[in-house]
Amino acid sequence: MDVTNGAWESLASTGGGGGPGAVGVIIGIVGLAVVLLLIGGFWFGMRRRDKESPPPRPDEQPPRPDHRTEIQESGKHGSDSFPENGHALSPYELGSHGNEVIPPDTERPRD
Numbered sequence: 001m002d003v004t005n006g007a008w009e010s011l012a013s014t015g016g017g018g019g020p021g022a023v024g025v026i027i028g029i030v031g032l033a034v035v036l037l038l039i040g041g042f043w044f045g046m047r048r049r050d051k052e053s054p055p056p057r058p059d060e061q062p063p064r065p066d067h068r069t070e071i072q073e074s075g076k077h078g079s080d081s082f083p084e085n086g087h088a089l090s091p092y093e094l095g096s097h098g099n100e101v102i103p104p105d106t107e108r109p110r111d
Helices: 007-013 020-051
Strands: none
């Protein structure tokens, strides 16, 4: 007694294309294309790198200056004081808090 009523044949025909082997062939072709693109990109990058000028040798480097040319300062912040009554400020209550001008240092600049 057959209760499938031809269900196996309908499931087999829904695969589309030329069967299960066609999917493997398509995946293989896509994989080969990706590998060829990667190899081509590597080859193209090496050709571009060969055309660039080499990095300067140590004797071609510019000399260091006798004095500092820049001053890096850190830790310059405005006041972080809390309100006197202890409640937190809402964003609309902040106003220009945090955007005030930082006063200059009173100590002598270093050389």
